[in-house]
Amino acid sequence: AQSVTQLGSHVSVSEGALVLLRCNYSSSVPPYLFWYVQYPNQGLQLLLKYTSAATLVKGINGFEAEFKKSETSFHLTKPSAHMSDAAEYFCAASLDTGRRALTFGSGTRLQVQP
């Protein structure tokens, strides 16, 4: 079945350390891919999106993600974590052009330690 998988429901890093949040998808064709962030008591907002133009995508707040077709992955990274990055991050994909909605992963809660 087509799906989006986020490895690790909780990730904890120290301030200034590398952030790596993992996302893998299962699809017969490369989908469009998105990362969303949800701060406490807020709605989701778009961090970045991959739409086949370039495999390395840069987003807001210093985040970037690389699409790797061979690994069916779209991992999110940030070189240096900031306290304000603490939030929940969701990977999403348009897995099936017949299904008019994005499929979301289960989310990864990022904790940043001082």
Next chain:
Amino acid sequence: GAGVSQSPSNKVTEKGKDVELRCDPISGHTALYWYRQSLGQGLEFLIYFQGNSAPDKSGLPSDRFSAERTGGSVSTLTIQRTQQEDSAVYLCASSPRGTGVRPGELFFGEGSRLTVL
């Protein structure tokens, strides 16, 4: 409005009661989506509107759930005879075009938190 507006932001109800959740999308956005976010879970798709029609309602969990959209704008999600397992945050999102071959970015509201006692 500037963003997607949802009301109420919080709703506490008793088991068996009906509830209505409202979503006011960004002006001009033709696509509207309802998702459900349960504690510790990801986002569960419920229904998608393109204009006033719902080409995909495959995510509605039971016939107690229904939704409508009028005037290509405001949408109402109705849950009849609420159950405790309906407790969740219901998120609405809109997009200038539907997902599919060229999916548009989704703009989310802050959600309606439903608690069924």
